[in-house]
Amino acid sequence: MRAQMENDLRLESSLWVGNKRYLAVLTGWHLKWTEADKKNRDKKAVSVPVAEVVGVEEGRVEILPHKSVEDTDRDFTVFYVKRSSSRSSSGLLWRLGRTQFTCPSRVLRDQWTRHIRTALKTHSPLRPHRLMVFINPFGGKKKGRQIYHSQVAPLFELAGISSHVIVTERANQARDHLLKKDLTGFDGVVCVGGDGMFSELLHGVIGRTQQEAGLCENDPAVTLQQCPLHIGIIPAGSTDCVCYATVGVIDPVTSALHIVIGDSQPLDVCSVHYGPGQVKYSVSLVGYGFYGDVLAESEKHRWMGPFRYDYSGAVVFLSNRSYRGTVQYLPADPLMSSPRDKTRCLSGCGVCSKSTEKLFTNSSDEGSLYSSYSGPFSNESEDDWVSVDGRFKCVSLTCMSSSCAKSPLGLSPSAHLADGTGDLILVWDTNPLGFLTYLYRHTTSQDQFDLPFVEVHRVKAVRFSLASEGEEAEDNGGLNIGMDGEDGGYNGSTSRAGSKQNLATRPEGQTKTSKDKTLNPFMCGLCCRKAPTASVWNCDGEILPFPKIFCKIHGQLVRLYARGIEDGASLKDCAEERLECNRTCSLPR
Numbered sequence: 001m002r003a004q005m006e007n008d009l010r011l012e013s014s015l016w017v018g019n020k021r022y023l024a025v026l027t028g029w030h031l032k033w034t035e036a037d038k039k040n041r042d043k044k045a046v047s048v049p050v051a052e053v054v055g056v057e058e059g060r061v062e063i064l065p066h067k068s069v070e071d072t073d074r075d076f077t078v079f080y081v082k083r084s085s086s087r088s089s090s091g092l093l094w095r096l097g098r099t100q101f102t103c104p105s106r107v108l109r110d111q112w113t114r115h116i117r118t119a120l121k122t123h124s125p126l127r128p129h130r131l132m133v134f135i136n137p138f139g140g141k142k143k144g145r146q147i148y149h150s151q152v153a154p155l156f157e158l159a160g161i162s163s164h165v166i167v168t169e170r171a172n173q174a175r176d177h178l179l180k181k182d183l184t185g186f187d188g189v190v191c192v193g194g195d196g197m198f199s200e201l202l203h204g205v206i207g208r209t210q211q212e213a214g215l216c217e218n219d220p221a222v223t224l225q226q227c228p229l230h231i232g233i234i235p236a237g238s239t240d241c242v243c244y245a246t247v248g249v250i251d252p253v254t255s256a257l258h259i260v261i262g263d264s265q266p267l268d269v270c271s272v273h274y275g276p277g278q279v280k281y282s283v284s285l286v287g288y289g290f291y292g293d294v295l296a297e298s299e300k301h302r303w304m305g306p307f308r309y310d311y312s313g314a315v316v317f318l319s320n321r322s323y324r325g326t327v328q329y330l331p332a333d334p335l336m337s338s339p340r341d342k343t344r345c346l347s348g349c350g351v352c353s354k355s356t357e358k359l360f361t362n363s364s365d366e367g368s369l370y371s372s373y374s375g376p377f378s379n380e381s382e383d384d385w386v387s388v389d390g391r392f393k394c395v396s397l398t399c400m401s402s403s404c405a406k407s408p409l410g411l412s413p414s415a416h417l418a419d420g421t422g423d424l425i426l427v428w429d430t431n432p433l434g435f436l437t438y439l440y441r442h443t444t445s446q447d448q449f450d451l452p453f454v455e456v457h458r459v460k461a462v463r464f465s466l467a468s469e470g471e472e473a474e475d476n477g478g479l480n481i482g483m484d485g486e487d488g489g490y491n492g493s494t495s496r497a498g499s500k501q502n503l504a505t506r507p508e509g510q511t512k513t514s515k516d517k518t519l520n521p522f523m524c525g526l527c528c529r530k531a532p533t534a535s536v537w538n539c540d541g542e543i544l545p546f547p548k549i550f551c552k553i554h555g556q557l558v559r560l561y562a563r564g565i566e567d568g569a570s571l572k573d574c575a576e577e578r579l580e581c582n583r584t585c586s587l588p589r
């Protein structure tokens with residue numbers, strides 16, 4: 001049956017590109033054109049997977065920067081994904097490749113365009129036809145509208161996608177629209193903005209799916225239903241972490257091309273249960289202490305744009321706070337992977353594929369993905385929880401690497417996008433130089449976990465509560481200057497929550513001395529007033545002012561129009577070894 005379809009789609013003929021003659025072959029999976037006049041050894045061949053063909057148009061057509069059409073009888077133009085490397089990022093930039101072919105006759109030209117269009121329909125079933133696009137006109141450098149209209153809309157039009165565009169007029173408009181309005185006929189939703197805008201779509205899409213399934217999303221015991229609508233992100237925000245960590249570059253054209261060809265990347269989501277039965281969702285950062293304080297501080301300086309985070313980061317660092325609390329976590333299966341195994345989750349990641357089999361009972365049936373999720377706690381009991389008490393600079397939980405331009409490898413470089421786990425990073429109270437070293441290592445390839453006051457655990461769930469006021473005052477002597485005293489830092493204990501058995505003690509070098517106090521006399525102006533004893537949670541850029549939370553990771557709850565980070569090195573190897581490249585990259589051949 002498949003072979004028959006392949007045969008029906010197959011087309012082979014001589015075509016001209018400029019003044020050179022090529023042998024062009026469409027096999028259903030690939031469109032390949034090989035220079036016809038040269039000897040076999042050096043012949044130039046380009047092979048484009050059908051899945052990466054953006055569109056085909058009759059005539060000689062240009063799209064970017066402006067559309068122009070020369071309506072000739074024997075020509076057709078093929079648009080496709082073309083890769084180039086970018087030094088400033090971890091992934092590959094995608095550009096719109098374009099080749100104009102000339103046929104010997106109009107009949108053959110029409111045959112080519114018809115066959116290519118049929119191949120696209122047959123082999124790219126997830127390509128969107130109708131999208132709902134939300135533009136935040138105030139995100140990042142306030143260029144959302146311009147980015148969409150000049151770089152994205154022409155590509156959507158070329159691919160025959162009809163888009164319903166809403167420029168938001170208030171915060172949470174996109175979320176509310178997705179929760180309440182008719183979404184019939186839409187294949188996906190797209191945000192043009194930053195992580196906050198993505199978070200609105202995430203909440204809208206998850207909430208809507210649970211509503212329609214009749215599930216109570218606020219109940220932490222409920223197994224949430226997977227979301228059928230795909231989410232696309234056109235980066236136009238300040239941090240753009242979700243885009244960076246799933247695509248590898250911050251580039252509107254690259255992201256638009258991933259949407260157009262219907263790429264599909266499953267993503268783990270963390271539900272954060274807080275207050276009286278409320279829930280928020282996060283894919284990148286649930287952070288208490290430093291990251292919560294930076295976010296709270298940055299909200300006062302929104303007018304600074306993306307620079308507000310640098311400024312607030314410096315202010316919060318100088319205020320040198322730490323917080324005492326109890327963290328409990330449910331460890332993930334250590335046989336699957338580890339946050340310190342030095343691997344990276346790249347496009348086609350083996351750990352994530354294996355997890356798909358584990359997370360869904362019948363992984364061979366695509367339909368079952370939406371019904372048979374086994375949930376994170378199939379067999380665990382209270383005894384499996386590990387409990388840690390102490391004073392922390394920050395407690396962070398991330399479902400993915402959370403890489404971004406500031407930190408190209410991210411908060412947890414070996415975290416996986418879709419393995420059903422999150423990485424819990426505990427940074428114990430330490431002196432300012434130690435903490436600066438920790439932060440600085442995020443900007444380099446040095447291991448930020450290889451520090452005595454940092455630990456990282458791969459987990460399925462986390463609970464956090466602050467120390468009671470009495471414990472806090474005892475620990476602090478009433479002043480939260482966070483860097484002094486024998487009680488600061490890694491003085492806590494680790495225990496199995498169920499058995500209450502202490503397992504760990506303070507590692508050497510963690511006792512702080514009075515000398516530390518002299519490290520930063522310039523900080524006194526900032527920190528010698530009574531600092532707050534509680535921080536707030538940073539939940540993907542949203543402030544949660546409730547210290548006590550319960551977090552649970554939901555494996556592959558949503559899907560993005562993305563494919564994970566493509567490994568530039570392997571493409572380069574392919575080019576260097578002179579293998580026939582199945583991608584149209586502009587790397588040296």
Ligand SMILES: CCCCCCCCCCCCC/C=C/[C@@H](O)[C@H](COP(=O)(O)O)NC(=O)CCCCC
Pocket residue numbers: 194195196197237238239240241284285291294295309310313402404406407410411439440442443538539540541542
């Ligand atoms: C001495 C140099 C220190 C550099 C430290 C770098 C650490 C970077 C880790 C960043 C993790 C980012 C996780 C993502 C958070 C976003 O959801 C959130 C909101 O983004 P947006 O909606 O686009 O505004 N961004 C932040 O909370 C900013 C954190 C910045 C911390 C310095």
Ligand SMILES: Nc1ncnc2c1ncn2[C@@H]1O[C@H](COP(=O)(O)OP(=O)(O)O)[C@@H](O)[C@H]1O
Pocket residue numbers: 135136137138139140141168169170171172192193194195196197198200236237238239240306
């Ligand atoms: N029209 C609007 N006016 C004000 N706030 C908005 C509007 N549209 C969206 N928002 C909110 O702005 C916040 C930040 O948006 P985002 O696009 O993430 O930009 P940035 O990355 O610069 O923070 C989001 O939390 C979102 O809810």
Ligand SMILES: [Ca+2]
Pocket residue numbers: 268398399400415416417418419420421422
């Ligand atoms: Ca994960």
